[in-house]
Amino acid sequence: MKFKYLLTLFFSTFLVLFSWAQSKSILVEAESFKDKGGWFIDQQSMDIMGSPYLIAHGMGTPVKAARTMVKFPVKGNYYVYVRTRNWTAPWSNAAAGKFQIKIGDQILSKTFGQDNKDWHWNQGGKVKIKSNDVEISLHDITGFNGRVDALYFTKNKNDIPPNQLVELDHFRIKKLGLNQNLKSSKFDFVVIGGGIAGTCAALSAARLGLKVALIQNRPILGGNNSSEVRVHLGARINLEPYPALGNLVNEIGPQRGGNAQPKAYYEDQKKLNAVLNESNISLFLNYHANEVIMKGNTIKKVIAENLQNGEKLVFEAPLFADCTGDGTIGYLAGADYLIGRESKATFNEPTAPELADDLTMGISVQWFSEKTSEVVSFPDIDWGLPLDDQKSFTITRGDWNWETGMGKDMILEAEFIRDYGLLVVFSNWSYIKNHHTEKDKFSNEKLQWVAYIGGKRESRRLIGDYILTENDLTQQNFLPDGTAPTSWSIDLHYPDLKNQKDFNGEAFRSFAVFLPIYPYPIPFRCLYSKNIDNLMMAGRDISVSHIALGTIRLMRTGGMMGEVIGMAASICKAKNTNPRGLYQNYFSFLEELMLKGVGNPSLPKIQNYNLGKTLMETAK
Amino acid sequence: MRNLIFLIIAFSFLFGSTSIIKEEELSFEFEIISDKNGLPDTVQAFIKSPVCEKDKCYEIQIIMRWDLIGRFREYDTLTGQGLTKLDHIPFIEEDYQKLDRLLKDPNSPIGDYKKEDLIHDTRKSDIDGFTGATIREINEIVVGGGVYSSYTLWQLANRKFTDSIKRMTTSLLDQKLINKLISKHDLAVNYFIINNLNPSDFLNYRNEIIEMITINKGYFVKSAIEKMPREIFQDSIIQDFFAKRFKTFNYFTQVAFLKQLNSISLIPSLKKELMSQKDNRNSLKNNLIEKKLF
Numbered sequence: 001m002k003f004k005y006l007l008t009l010f011f012s013t014f015l016v017l018f019s020w021a022q023s024k025s026i027l028v029e030a031e032s033f034k035d036k037g038g039w040f041i042d043q044q045s046m047d048i049m050g051s052p053y054l055i056a057h058g059m060g061t062p063v064k065a066a067r068t069m070v071k072f073p074v075k076g077n078y079y080v081y082v083r084t085r086n087w088t089a090p091w092s093n094a095a096a097g098k099f100q101i102k103i104g105d106q107i108l109s110k111t112f113g114q115d116n117k118d119w120h121w122n123q124g125g126k127v128k129i130k131s132n133d134v135e136i137s138l139h140d141i142t143g144f145n146g147r148v149d150a151l152y153f154t155k156n157k158n159d160i161p162p163n164q165l166v167e168l169d170h171f172r173i174k175k176l177g178l179n180q181n182l183k184s185s186k187f188d189f190v191v192i193g194g195g196i197a198g199t200c201a202a203l204s205a206a207r208l209g210l211k212v213a214l215i216q217n218r219p220i221l222g223g224n225n226s227s228e229v230r231v232h233l234g235a236r237i238n239l240e241p242y243p244a245l246g247n248l249v250n251e252i253g254p255q256r257g258g259n260a261q262p263k264a265y266y267e268d269q270k271k272l273n274a275v276l277n278e279s280n281i282s283l284f285l286n287y288h289a290n291e292v293i294m295k296g297n298t299i300k301k302v303i304a305e306n307l308q309n310g311e312k313l314v315f316e317a318p319l320f321a322d323c324t325g326d327g328t329i330g331y332l333a334g335a336d337y338l339i340g341r342e343s344k345a346t347f348n349e350p351t352a353p354e355l356a357d358d359l360t361m362g363i364s365v366q367w368f369s370e371k372t373s374e375v376v377s378f379p380d381i382d383w384g385l386p387l388d389d390q391k392s393f394t395i396t397r398g399d400w401n402w403e404t405g406m407g408k409d410m411i412l413e414a415e416f417i418r419d420y421g422l423l424v425v426f427s428n429w430s431y432i433k434n435h436h437t438e439k440d441k442f443s444n445e446k447l448q449w450v451a452y453i454g455g456k457r458e459s460r461r462l463i464g465d466y467i468l469t470e471n472d473l474t475q476q477n478f479l480p481d482g483t484a485p486t487s488w489s490i491d492l493h494y495p496d497l498k499n500q501k502d503f504n505g506e507a508f509r510s511f512a513v514f515l516p517i518y519p520y521p522i523p524f525r526c527l528y529s530k531n532i533d534n535l536m537m538a539g540r541d542i543s544v545s546h547i548a549l550g551t552i553r554l555m556r557t558g559g560m561m562g563e564v565i566g567m568a569a570s571i572c573k574a575k576n577t578n579p580r581g582l583y584q585n586y587f588s589f590l591e592e593l594m595l596k597g598v599g600n601p602s603l604p605k606i607q608n609y610n611l612g613k614t615l616m617e618t619a620k
Numbered sequence: 621m622r623n624l625i626f627l628i629i630a631f632s633f634l635f636g637s638t639s640i641i642k643e644e645e646l647s648f649e650f651e652i653i654s655d656k657n658g659l660p661d662t663v664q665a666f667i668k669s670p671v672c673e674k675d676k677c678y679e680i681q682i683i684m685r686w687d688l689i690g691r692f693r694e695y696d697t698l699t700g701q702g703l704t705k706l707d708h709i710p711f712i713e714e715d716y717q718k719l720d721r722l723l724k725d726p727n728s729p730i731g732d733y734k735k736e737d738l739i740h741d742t743r744k745s746d747i748d749g750f751t752g753a754t755i756r757e758i759n760e761i762v763v764g765g766g767v768y769s770s771y772t773l774w775q776l777a778n779r780k781f782t783d784s785i786k787r788m789t790t791s792l793l794d795q796k797l798i799n800k801l802i803s804k805h806d807l808a809v810n811y812f813i814i815n816n817l818n819p820s821d822f823l824n825y826r827n828e829i830i831e832m833i834t835i836n837k838g839y840f841v842k843s844a845i846e847k848m849p850r851e852i853f854q855d856s857i858i859q860d861f862f863a864k865r866f867k868t869f870n871y872f873t874q875v876a877f878l879k880q881l882n883s884i885s886l887i888p889s890l891k892k893e894l895m896s897q898k899d900n901r902n903s904l905k906n907n908l909i910e911k912k913l914f
Contacts, residue, residue, distance in 0.1 A: 480905065609733075
């Protein structure tokens with residue numbers, strides 16, 4: 001009896017102490033660091049690995065340390081855990097992205113970023129906290145994309161944070177004290193995705209009097225056309241049957257063309273100013289929408305998370321637009337979607353493969369170097385791909401055809417695909433700078449820019465009341481609900497076969513096959529979901545076959561789609577209907593608006609670059 | 621004088637009277653070449669130009685030809701006056717072919733850039749500094765050692781004179797020339813015609829217009845209908861033609877036609893056709909039919 005009592009007392013004491021120790025633990029998200037130094041926030045894979053993280057994208061030069069102050073309730077010894085990974089582990093035994101952590105005046109002896117292939121809590125040893133307010137800093141060692149998601153300080157050595165994602169999410173909410181009683185903000189129209197399509201959708205609806213929320217999970221607008229990705233706008237605007245469509249793209253689009261050019265080419269501020277000048281738009285930069293609340297087949301609310309502090313905002317509206325590219329909102333809402341390549345029989349498309357497969361177009365990690373007046377070195381890396389003179393590329397700029405991930409899952413494997421893009425750029429550059437027989441030609445070349453946000457071409461395509469196919473395009477099957485005209489050739493990318501063979505089946509170079517088309521007005525029924533009542537789409541995630549995606553995916557076309565769904569939103573509000581109701585009962589109102597456009601028609605026409613080949617008749 | 625181009629180009633224009641087009645400080649003269657019937661056929665220009673890149677100069681002598689609506693067709697060199705590059709290195713066959721490909725591509729990416737982007741490294745960026753990336757991209761499509769002259773020749777072939785040549789052809793339009801142009805069955809030429817006919821000409825060329833509408837597809841028919849003066853739709857022959865063709869037109873052409881019928885009395889066959897084309901969905905087409913018939 002006495003023993004039982006003692007045992008109970010022992011366990012009770014243990015639980016109290018354990019609980020006390022846990023209550024003194026602290027979770028610090030890297031993305032919340034006050035001073036990020038040279039580290040960037042990367043949210044591209046947060047739906048998969050659970051959080052935004054900081055990445056040291058220094059292109060071979062260690063980046064400036066990130067710093068923040070942390071308040072410790074109790075001084076004394078803490079065990080440190082760091083959530084990180086070795087991003088080159090899939091390809092090499094050596095690690096590229098190493099970093100150290102300094103806590104107060106102590107540098108942890110462990111070097112991070114070299115242990116686990118997957119995201120994992122790494123033990124960082126024990127640290128003595130001598131004051132309540134302590135500076136923590138992240139010190140990049142290599143300049144090659146070391147990454148850290150979070151740090152955890154605990155009094156209990158066995159209090160290891162969970163690696164499993166659902167548990168980790170609960171752990172984060174509890175440790176960060178994130179508010180679960182969220183307040184809603186009401187809007188007429190919520191646009192998710194601030195690329196060219198989403199930006200135009202928001203501008204269009206706002207100019208037609210709607211109260212609009214625009215949610216973008218990057219610090220700038222523009223998506224693939226932003227200075228983070230640097231793909232120039234493509235395809236044509238101001239085409240029949242609605243020549244006024246595209247004036248909006250002309251307003252916000254950059255004046256100069258060119259992929260992988262200096263930052264100024266992409267005119268980020270111009271796009272931002274256009275949105276900031278619209279009093280009807282509430283802009284939410286650095287918010288990632290990752291949850292929906294449904295009532296039947298209707299989206300009632302979308303919840304978006306702040307990338308830096310985890311704060312969640314709730315957006316309530318009668319109408320939503322998925323301009324995410326990945327069809328994220330549609331996917332969360334249960335919208336039907338297509339992915340990969342459909343078989344020839346599915347839509348009777350001549351260009352489709354005999355059998356359906358998972359092949360998608362890839363992600364481009366573009367780059368360029370610049371000749372300088374001095375010799376510039378680049379690290380002779382030991383974690384790169386094995387290269388020789390034949391397999392390497394003696395070039396100074398990587399354009400769209402540096403493309404990775406063809407055939408991989410564009411959502412689940414996005415981090416791997418982007419990382420492979422980085423790996424091949426750095427491997428190639430290191431080889432031609434240090435080993436190539438013509439390396440002297442590159443001695444003054446400095447790697448100026450490498451994208452760390454991948455330029456994505458394809459993922460989910462949400463199914464609408466109509467699926468646009470190759471036959472519609474090639475047979476000029478114009479439908480009465482035609483809207484924004486797509487004009488770029490059917491432009492589909494495939495892995496370069498030699499490159500694929502040279503690199504164990506993992507191509508990083510691609511080629512394109514073009515099938516020019518006559519400009520074709522995209523049916524409105526491709527711009528709303530067939531099974532989610534109040535969801536429209538603009539951009540690459542609209543209702544098209546894989547083959548038809550080859551033409552509609554160009555950004556000027558996406559911008560015009562955005563212009564159209566912004567107009568549609570205004571009609572839906574005025575007529576108290578949804579997109580399908582608009583198609584059936586109020587389509588003439590949309591036709592009238594499309595004839596007028598919402599862009600400024602009197603501005604100089606500056607969108608004259610990268611128009612693409614076309615079968616279009618010459619109109620002038 | 622680094623990176624400056626000196627360009628002096630002379631054209632002679634010998635059809636009827638000489639026409640000189642001034643482009644900034646440069647003068648150009650065109651020559652219209654006639655066909656065997658004495659009708660205008662081709663526009664030709666002789667270009668003689670010293671081109672300097674950095675501190676070295678070379679001379680280009682070249683003849684360019686366009687069709688009557690300003691589309692570049694071909695170039696020729698003079699006997700014994702082949703093209704040369706820097707250091708007077710003669711063009712080889714490959715260079716001529718490359719120049720030919722470049723000049724015949726009106727959508728070439730070279731048109732996406734301004735000359736100053738190619739000449740000066742002025743493209744400073746707040747993060748990247750400046751770059752020669754643009755020049756490198758262009759190098760892939762121009763004749764080696766001749767980026768600026770390739771750029772200039774492409775601009776002359778595809779941009780500078782298109783509108784001027786069209787204006788010149790417009791001033792020469794008469795029935796013979798219109799008949800010749802229509803007989804080409806060239807969509808771009810057809811567009812040129814309907815964009816440059818006077819309203820009264822549409823009536824004079826009614827049969828030719830009907831023929832163009834019959835043989836063409838796409839948006840040409842819509843554009844032609846929009847260009848046609850409203851009076852022409854009062855003509856019962858025209859109405860009968862459209863009554864028979866209406867259902868073959870695409871939706872947008874149908875709407876354009878219906879818009880032209882405002883305050884026009886319709887013949888029974890056209891009324892009947894429009895009635896049969898109406899359905900229950902809300903659309904501009906249905907609204908216009910309803911407004912016209914009910």
